Amino acid sequence: MSVHLRLVETPAVATATGLLDGAAVLSRRGTESLSGVAPQDLDAHRAVFGVRRSAAGDAAEALLAAIDEVHLTGRGGGHFPTAVKWRSVLAHGLGATVVVNGAEGEPGSAKDAVLLQTRPHLVLDGLVAAMEAMGSTDGVVWLHDGAWASARSISRALAERATAGLADPPIRVVLAPDRYLSGEATGIIRTLEGGPTLPRFVEDPARPWSEGARSVLVNNAETMARVGLLVTGSAATYRPTSLLTVVSAGHRVVLEVGPATTLGEVVDRAWSSPDGRPPQALLLGGYGGSWVSWDVARELHVDADELRRHGLSVGAGLVGPLPATACGLEESARLVRYLAGQSARQCGPCVFGLVAVADLASDLSAGRLTPSGRRRLGRFMGEISGRGACRHPDGALRMLASALTVFGDDVHRHRRGRTCDAPTFAVLPVPGES
Amino acid sequence: MSRDLSRLRTAGLGAGLVVLVTGSAALTSWCIGVAIGSVAGDRMAPWILARAAGITSYLLLVALTLFGLVLSHPYRARWRRPSAATRIRAHVSLSVFTLVFTVLHIVVLATDKYAGVGWWGTFVPLGSTYRPLPVTLGVIALWAGLAAGLTAALAGRISRRAWWPIHKVAIVSLVLVWLHGILAGIDTPVLLAMYVVTGGLVVFVAVSRYTTSTTRAEVAELAAVRATQVPVAHLAGPAPVETARPAAEPVSVEPRDVRSGA
Numbered sequence: 260m261s262v263h264l265r266l267v268e269t270p271a272v273a274t275a276t277g278l279l280d281g282a283a284v285l286s287r288r289g290t291e292s293l294s295g296v297a298p299q300d301l302d303a304h305r306a307v308f309g310v311r312r313s314a315a316g317d318a319a320e321a322l323l324a325a326i327d328e329v330h331l332t333g334r335g336g337g338h339f340p341t342a343v344k345w346r347s348v349l350a351h352g353l354g355a356t357v358v359v360n361g362a363e364g365e366p367g368s369a370k371d372a373v374l375l376q377t378r379p380h381l382v383l384d385g386l387v388a389a390m391e392a393m394g395s396t397d398g399v400v401w402l403h404d405g406a407w408a409s410a411r412s413i414s415r416a417l418a419e420r421a422t423a424g425l426a427d428p429p430i431r432v433v434l435a436p437d438r439y440l441s442g443e444a445t446g447i448i449r450t451l452e453g454g455p456t457l458p459r460f461v462e463d464p465a466r467p468w469s470e471g472a473r474s475v476l477v478n479n480a481e482t483m484a485r486v487g488l489l490v491t492g493s494a495a496t497y498r499p500t501s502l503l504t505v506v507s508a509g510h511r512v513v514l515e516v517g518p519a520t521t522l523g524e525v526v527d528r529a530w531s532s533p534d535g536r537p538p539q540a541l542l543l544g545g546y547g548g549s550w551v552s553w554d555v556a557r558e559l560h561v562d563a564d565e566l567r568r569h570g571l572s573v574g575a576g577l578v579g580p581l582p583a584t585a586c587g588l589e590e591s592a593r594l595v596r597y598l599a600g601q602s603a604r605q606c607g608p609c610v611f612g613l614v615a616v617a618d619l620a621s622d623l624s625a626g627r628l629t630p631s632g633r634r635r636l637g638r639f640m641g642e643i644s645g646r647g648a649c650r651h652p653d654g655a656l657r658m659l660a661s662a663l664t665v666f667g668d669d670v671h672r673h674r675r676g677r678t679c680d681a682p683t684f685a686v687l688p689v690p691g692e693s
Numbered sequence: 694m695s696r697d698l699s700r701l702r703t704a705g706l707g708a709g710l711v712v713l714v715t716g717s718a719a720l721t722s723w724c725i726g727v728a729i730g731s732v733a734g735d736r737m738a739p740w741i742l743a744r745a746a747g748i749t750s751y752l753l754l755v756a757l758t759l760f761g762l763v764l765s766h767p768y769r770a771r772w773r774r775p776s777a778a779t780r781i782r783a784h785v786s787l788s789v790f791t792l793v794f795t796v797l798h799i800v801v802l803a804t805d806k807y808a809g810v811g812w813w814g815t816f817v818p819l820g821s822t823y824r825p826l827p828v829t830l831g832v833i834a835l836w837a838g839l840a841a842g843l844t845a846a847l848a849g850r851i852s853r854r855a856w857w858p859i860h861k862v863a864i865v866s867l868v869l870v871w872l873h874g875i876l877a878g879i880d881t882p883v884l885l886a887m888y889v890v891t892g893g894l895v896v897f898v899a900v901s902r903y904t905t906s907t908t909r910a911e912v913a914e915l916a917a918v919r920a921t922q923v924p925v926a927h928l929a930g931p932a933p934v935e936t937a938r939p940a941a942e943p944v945s946v947e948p949r950d951v952r953s954g955a
Contacts, residue, residue, distance in 0.1 A: 410923050436918040455916030604911045614771075630699075 277500060278381070278484055282514035282529060283373045287506075288366070288688045289405075298412045301419050304380035308491040311384040319349075319392035325494040326486065334479040334575060338563055341482055345392065347465045351474045353394030356451055359386050361480040362403040362435050362442040365545040365575045366597075366688050370502035371480040373513040375402075375409040378487075379416035382480055383430070385487035390428050393476055398430035401447055401477075404437045437690075439546075439601035443649050444477045446603075451475060457603040458649030481576075501561050505529035505578045506687055516561050523557030526580050533683060536583045540665050542687065544574030546594045547654015549661040550587060553580075579687045586679035588669050590686050591662035592617070592624035597689045598655040605648060612643035613652045620659055623670070626678040633674070740808060743801040744878065748887075750794035751874055754838075755891045757787040758867050762898045767905040788842055795835065827877035834869035837862045867895065 299307070314322045323342050332338040348355050359382060361371045375382060382400075390398050400413050410432050420427055435441035435456050443458045445467050450456045452472050461467045468475050478486070481502055488497055498517060503525060505512045512529035522541060532538070541556045543549055549571055551559070559565060566572055581587055599617040602609035619636040622628040628636070640660060643652045663670055669679055685692060728745070732738040760783050763769065775783065802808045803815045814821025814828055816835075821828040841863035844856040871892050879885040 404921070414923065432923040433920050434923055435920045436915075438915075438918075450920045456918070456920050457912070457916055603915060604908050610908050618773075 277498060277515055278374060278378060278481070278488070278502060279513070279515045280377075282512050283369075283377070285369050285373070285511045285513065287509060287511060288690070298376055298379050298416065299381075301380055301416070301423055304378070304384075308381060308384075308488070311388065311487070311490050313391060314388040314490055315391040315394075322388060322392055322486075322490060325489045325497075328494040329485075329489065329497045329499060331482065331485055331489075332563070334481050334573075338567070338572065341478065341486075344478075345389070345476065348393060348474050348476045351466065355393045355395050355474040355476050356397040356399060357386060357390045357393055357395045358399040358401050358447055358451070358475060358477040359480050359483045360401050360442050360444070360447065360477050361406070361409060362401050363575070364403070364439040364442045364601075365577055366439075366690050367506045367511065367577045367579060368504045368545065368575045369511055370504050370513050370576045372406065372409050374480055374484055374502065375400075375406075376412045378484060379412045380420070381484045381487040381491075383413070383416055383420065383427070383487075384490055385478075385483035385485065386430065387427050388486055388490040389476065389478065389483065390430075395476075396428050397473075398428060399451065400430060400432045401442070402432065402434050403441050404434045406434070410434065439598065440603055440649065440651065443651075445649060447477055448475045457605060458651070459605075460648040501573050501576060503529075503561070503573070503576045503578050505580070507531045507580075508533055508582075508683075508686070518560055518562035518565075520561050521557060522551075522559050522561060522578065525561065525578060526557070529578075530580045532580075533582050534584055538580035539583045539585075540581045540587055542577065542579035542581065542590075542658070544572050545577045545654070546598055546687070547651075547658055548572070548574050548577065549657055550581075550591070550665040551661070552665050581686055582683050584681060585683040585686050586624070586669060586681035587662055587666035588620075588673055589624045589679065589681060589684055591659055591666075592620040593685065593689065594687065595620045595655050595659050598651070602651055603649070606646070608643045608646040608652050612639055612646075613655060615639055616643065616652075616656065616659065623673050624678070626673045626676045628674060736807070739801050739805040743798055743805065743808065746794045746798040746801065747874075747878065748884070750791055750798055751870055752887075752891070753787055753791040753794060754867060754870055755895060757784065757791055758863065758895055759898055760784040760787060761863065762895075762902045766898075766902045767907045788845070791838075792842065795838070799835070824877055827873050830869045830876065831873040834866045834873060837866035837869065841866060864899075 312318065323345060326342040326345070327340075331341040333341060333344070361375050361382075363369065363371045386398050386400070389395075400410075402409050402413075413432055417427075417430060417432075433450075435447070435450065438456075440446060440458055441456055445461055446456050446458045448468050449459050452469055466474075485497075500515045500517050502513065502515050505514070505525060507530050509531075514525070514529055516525055522543070526538065526541070530538070537557075538553050540550050540552050543551055543556070543566075551569075551571060555569070559569065559571070561573060563573065581590060595613075596617045599609070599613040602613060604610055616636065616639050619628065619632050619639070622632055623636070640656050644656050645653065647653075672679065732741050735741070760780060763772075764780055764784055769777070769780075799815050802810045803812045809823035810821045810828060814823070814825075814832075816832060818829040818832050819825050820832075841860050844851075844859040848856050848860075871888060874884075874888050879888065
């Protein structure tokens with residue numbers, strides 16, 4: 260698979276307050292061979308961002324205070340405060356394994372890949388700072404199998420840092436199986452403990468590692484790069500931006516936007532409409548995110564608090580506009596089917612519930628959902644939600660529930676056995692589809 | 694319009710149910726009438742009744758086992774009809790009917806002097822003077838069946854780990870009942886054919902249930918794909934062009950304890 264990336268809208272002078280210089284363009288699938296983009300080398304990185312300050316010993320508290328001050332959160336959609344997570348790991352003593360999670364399971368998302376390939380030193384600065392704060396001697400860059408360009412970029416950056424004489428603690432690059440759930444934190448921890456890369460039940464969310472095993476801190480690549488911004492710059496110069504991946508029919512655009520930008524502007528800037536018309540709705544967050552109608556979405560700012568008030572989240576940063584010529588129910592059924600297929604098959608709610616929901620969603624999409632099927636769909640969606648070791652079904656159900664609301668008119672039509680007969684289909688990329 | 698249709702449908706279903714219940718009651722009465730009429734006054738009547746109850750019990754046990762296999766089949770989630778709730782209800786109802794006809798079979802044989810089985814022969818292996826071996830197979834099958842049924846009745850109240858392995862002795866029960874029938878009950882070719890066909894059917898479904906990949910096997914398959922650690926030196930080489938997929942080594946599974954300095 261050959262994927263090309265180029266940088267567009269590159270400003271003349273790079274600024275030290277943002278993560279990316281401009282927008283990166285990738286092909287529809289994959290994150291590899293992002294040719295045309297040289298990773299920022301150590302000198303360029305230092306010229307733009309400055310030299311990293313130590314976060315060891317007493318400096319750790321200052322870094323935690325800075326993380327608190329800028330309200331840095333995780334990228335999983337739950338907006339879990341990063342400082343709280345760090346403190347809860349520190350409460351179990353020093354010496355945790357620190358993991359940068361760059362395994363983007365979301366098939367549409369490529370923001371972490373772009374970050375790892377263009378700003379490897381910023382991510383590594385964040386990782387090393389986290390390791391110093393945790394008193395760690397085991398750093399892991401967690402990628403998915405096939406992410407060779409990211410692995411190469413990070414490995415080269417590590418070699419460069421060693422040559423430059425930086426006293427970084429040991430960092431290894433680990434490739435996880437290329438699956439949707441490979442970036443799930445409990446699966447990462449289970450792997451590091453010698454187990455399979457599959458999610459598991461965790462009794463105490465503040466201690467996701469096994470009794471007696473080494474503590475583990477897992478942060479997303481974007482979060483770690485933001486820690487990198489804080490240890491090179493300061494909380495005062497930090498800008499709370501978001502990295503988004505906007506999916507078009509033939510390509511994807513990764514861009515960085517501030518909280519004053521509306522989703523309407525994001526789509527205007529980065530989405531190519533197949534028919535010149537605006538989209539009818541957006542899928543926001545990821546395949547386990549939510550559909551938002553265009554009328555609502557265009558006015559919404561990419562601001563965590565504002566989105567939360569609407570029950571939404573930037574999550575993994577995916578923005579999937581649905582062309583006016585596509586059917587939202589067909590697209591949603593396709594995504595639920597994909598998510599059901601990506602379950603770890605460990606818990607009943609996925610094995611039975613999600614598969615049954617996917618069948619019923621397909622029936623609805625094909626216009627053959629019976630009244631009893633409709634009742635079952637409602638019942639299953641209620642029964643399955645909030646269950647399973649990694650809550651995998653929750654995202655799929657949230658997305659489907661939002662589809663049933665946003666595409667309400669289509670639901671009505673499909674229930675009467677008439678489909679949309681949409682000329683545009685398979686809008687969002689799903690691995691394995693030709 | 695659609696409300697009228699749904700009302701019509703409900704009325705139709707109700708009428709159908711009344712016809713079905715009345716019809717089956719009439720058919721049952723007629724069957725009982727014919728049975729009584731044909732054996733009335735016959736000194737073989739208890740024997741015939743016991744045989745009939747035994748065969749009915751066997752057929753119910755076959756249906757019960759088939760439902761059990763379907764209930765635990767790896768493909769169960771893909772089948773919509775009958776629904777999962779109906780399947781489990783049918784399984785439980787069939788077990789009750791099987792028990793009722795087995796009790797009838799036993800009571801009649803134990804009280805029938807002509808049969809030569811007696812109460813002792815009914816519950817104790819090799820206690821029967823009439824065909825001790827086939828009767829003993831039936832006796833063991835009875836105990837095995839009771840174990841399977843009673844443990845399942847406790848399902849939900851006791852751990853699945855406790856009752857599920859015991860419940861599997863049900864298959865022993867069916868095999869012994871089948872041999873019991875083959876050795877003691879094939880005096881006509883029709884009965885032999887019945888045992889062969891029903892036995893074959895159960896074997897067919899059991900093979901399908903046990904050879905289909907189970908969820909646990911799928912998890913094992915997913916778990917077998919391990920994460921790998923990339924040798925950094927290989928990737929960090931000078932070549933900036935596409936490199937082939939590098940050889941990867943499995944992640945070190947030994948957690949190193951840094952606190953002890955190991």
